[in-house]
Amino acid sequence: AVGAPLATPGVAAGRTWPAIPEWWSQTASWLGAQPGGGRALVVPGSGFGQYLWGRTIDEPLQPLATTPWAIDNGLPLGSVGSARVLDAVSAALRQGRAVPGLADTLARSGIAYVVVRNDLDTGRTSAPARSVVASTLQQSSGLELATAFGDPLPAEPTLTTIDFDRDGPRPMIEVYRVAGSVVTVDATEVASVGVLTG
Numbered sequence: 474a475v476g477a478p479l480a481t482p483g484v485a486a487g488r489t490w491p492a493i494p495e496w497w498s499q500t501a502s503w504l505g506a507q508p509g510g511g512r513a514l515v516v517p518g519s520g521f522g523q524y525l526w527g528r529t530i531d532e533p534l535q536p537l538a539t540t541p542w543a544i545d546n547g548l549p550l551g552s553v554g555s556a557r558v559l560d561a562v563s564a565a566l567r568q569g570r571a572v573p574g575l576a577d578t579l580a581r582s583g584i585a586y587v588v589v590r591n592d593l594d595t596g597r598t599s600a601p602a603r604s605v606v607a608s609t610l611q612q613s614s615g616l617e618l619a620t621a622f623g624d625p626l627p628a629e630p631t632l633t634t635i636d637f638d639r640d641g642p643r644p645m646i647e648v649y650r651v652a653g654s655v656v657t658v659d660a661t662e663v664a665s666v667g668v669l670t671g
Contacts, residue, residue, distance in 0.1 A: 490527025493537065496623030496645045500588060501537035503620060503648065510540045511585020513648075517593065517600040518545030518563040524592050525626075534588075543584070558582050565613075569605040576615025579651045587616065587649040591626060603643050610649050619650040 504513055515534060522529035534542050545559035558578065565572040579587065587610065591603045603626075610616050623645025 490524075490529065493529075493533045494526055494592070494623065494645070496592075497533040498537055499622040500646050500648065501534055501539065503622075504542075504586060504588075505539040507540075507586070509585065511651075512583050513538075513540065513542040513586040513588050514559075514562065514579065514584045515542060515544040515588045515590060516562070517566055517590070517606050518559065519593060519598040519600050520546055521598075523594045523597050524590075525594050526592060542588070555582075566606050566609050567601045569601075569608045571612035571614070572609060573613075575609075575613045576651050580615075585651055586619070587651065589647040589649065590645075591643045591647065592623065592645040607643060607647070615652050616649045617652050619648045621648065622646045 513534075515532065522532050524533075532544060532546075543555075543559070545563045562575070562578065565575050589603075589606055589610065593600050595602055611618075621644040625642030625644055
């Protein structure tokens, strides 16, 4: 009797998947080929890997990536500071407009690339619409579209997953480069430093 629900048709619908799509392998290969091996931030954040093509629970980059990456999945596994930065970035991506200082925050956090997973099932997750994320990244200075993978997403038929993207369909994955660099170390001449005695 306990196992009966598992035999019911439709219980596992939308959860199984035959293989990780090629666009994720292409993304991992592209990131691995970039000089410096910069860290990538996967956005938008979501508790689980719940995609239009299947529910992976874990992220597709986990078995594929050879370079470091991060994601806001609601689990504060790192430091309190890292969790707050990821939460702030996730909140910024929900704005749908330019966010001053977003690129500087990412650069200071060691993020060199932003991987936008447009294939995330926004109807089943709390993730913002694709058009909102794209609008934020496109309008925020210091971020530039580097590459994209996968065919454009088809129009979504249901109201729960509708995306009001005025620019048309988006590819499955878009990768933005965090342009410029943030000075992390600065040198000062000793002669220019005042000395106080008290």
